[in-house]
Amino acid sequence: MSLKSVVITGANRGIGLEFVRQLLAAKPAPQHLIATSRQDTNEELDKLRAKHSSLHVLKLEIKNFDSYPQFVQQVEQIVGADGVDTLINNAGILINKDLESVTADQMIENFEVNTVSPLMLTKAFLPLLKVSSATRKTAVVNITSMIGSIEDNTSGGLYPYRTSKTALNMVSKCLAVDLKPSAIKVIAVHPGWVQTDMGGPNAKITTETSVSNMINTIKSVNDSTLGDFVPSSVGHKSAVINITSTLGLMSQSGGGLYPYRTSKAALNMVSKCLSVDLKAVKILVVSLHPGWVRTRMGGPKADIDVLTSVSNMLSTIRGINESVSGKAISYDGNVLSF
Numbered sequence: 001m002s003l004k005s006v007v008i009t010g011a012n013r014g015i016g017l018e019f020v021r022q023l024l025a026a027k028p029a030p031q032h033l034i035a036t037s038r039q040d041t042n043e044e045l046d047k048l049r050a051k052h053s054s055l056h057v058l059k060l061e062i063k064n065f066d067s068y069p070q071f072v073q074q075v076e077q078i079v080g081a082d083g084v085d086t087l088i089n090n091a092g093i094l095i096n097k098d099l100e101s102v103t104a105d106q107m108i109e110n111f112e113v114n115t116v117s118p119l120m121l122t123k124a125f126l127p128l129l130k131v132s133s134a135t136r137k138t139a140v141v142n143i144t145s146m147i148g149s150i151e152d153n154t155s156g157g158l159y160p161y162r163t164s165k166t167a168l169n170m171v172s173k174c175l176a177v178d179l180k181p182s183a184i185k186v187i188a189v190h191p192g193w194v195q196t197d198m199g200g201p202n203a204k205i206t207t208e209t210s211v212s213n214m215i216n217t218i219k220s221v222n223d224s225t226l227g228d229f230v231p232s233s234v235g236h237k238s239a240v241i242n243i244t245s246t247l248g249l250m251s252q253s254g255g256g257l258y259p260y261r262t263s264k265a266a267l268n269m270v271s272k273c274l275s276v277d278l279k280a281v282k283i284l285v286v287s288l289h290p291g292w293v294r295t296r297m298g299g300p301k302a303d304i305d306v307l308t309s310v311s312n313m314l315s316t317i318r319g320i321n322e323s324v325s326g327k328a329i330s331y332d333g334n335v336l337s338f
């Protein structure tokens, strides 16, 4: 995806705001970046706007469908003949109601924001998306959630949110089929469980990690991913994970433990060499530090339990991409210095 002319909804906080930050810092940055917010002012967006003339903040209440034609007109005035190559339908709400408490109004409200708006906004943007797709790769990116996966649902509940994202996945699939002749690609991307107001403080990954992975995913969209439900960062499908230890890092002070330390330092070099040798066949290789874990090896005084270590590592593994291949990363996703 060229990411030259980008529109993103719900950009005043959370994942949307992080998209704005990272896209502005990218090289090259978009020539036109249109971020929407429901508020007249937003401190973060205002600061970024003062520094970047390519950023335009437009007001949009996505439930106000009647305002779409005027909104698209405003965007058209900004992008001109460039059209829009990337529409990121990010704005969303999570109404958390179980079987006992859910009401019809809550179902409809969650659907209106999470399902109907992305569809109607995409429709409204078709002329500008087609201007772009005539000359360059163009995509609609719907931010979905794993919670909308029927296959993955083992816990029930969350009726309004869950079903709105399941329906958004079907919207994405239908759009992908319908827009194929216009060379507009459509994907539904899961951002991971992310530390935002919606994800909460216990979420597994930061907005920085989520968005940098999603940007890589968006860039690597091709015909085989059309309409697909794409977990965060699936530019590559295969990876070798070598479980290492921070005790094998030169950057870590401390003597002793010669056999163990040197074996893990050498393992890190094995990972690095493999990452170079396997790059051509798109296999990622990382050295993954599990944390200091309360196992027989880690002992009872270790920092974390096995559940914390493994659940974090699984989340980190799901999020790895080319940028960390050959590196050592910690269970919580932090890149470590060799």
Ligand SMILES: NC(=O)c1ccc[n+]([C@@H]2O[C@H](COP(=O)([O-])OP(=O)(O)OC[C@H]3O[C@@H](n4cnc5c(N)ncnc54)[C@H](OP(=O)(O)O)[C@@H]3O)[C@@H](O)[C@H]2O)c1
Pocket (backbone or CB within 6 Å): 009, 010, 011, 012, 013, 014, 015, 016, 037, 038, 039, 060, 061, 062, 063, 089, 090, 091, 092, 093, 113, 143, 144, 145, 146, 190, 191, 192, 193, 194, 195, 196, 197, 198, 199, 200, 203
């Ligand atoms: N965080 C996670 O772990 C997670 C996981 C899976 C999927 N997602 C998806 O990722 C997307 C972003 O989530 P987030 O975590 O960044 O959530 P967030 O921090 O709660 O931010 C939601 C954004 O959507 C905007 N929004 C909500 N209703 C709107 C409306 N009617 N009109 C215009 N804007 C509206 C909000 O604007 P206001 O400030 O004006 O309310 C805000 O900018 C959502 O689609 C969410 O479902 C998140």
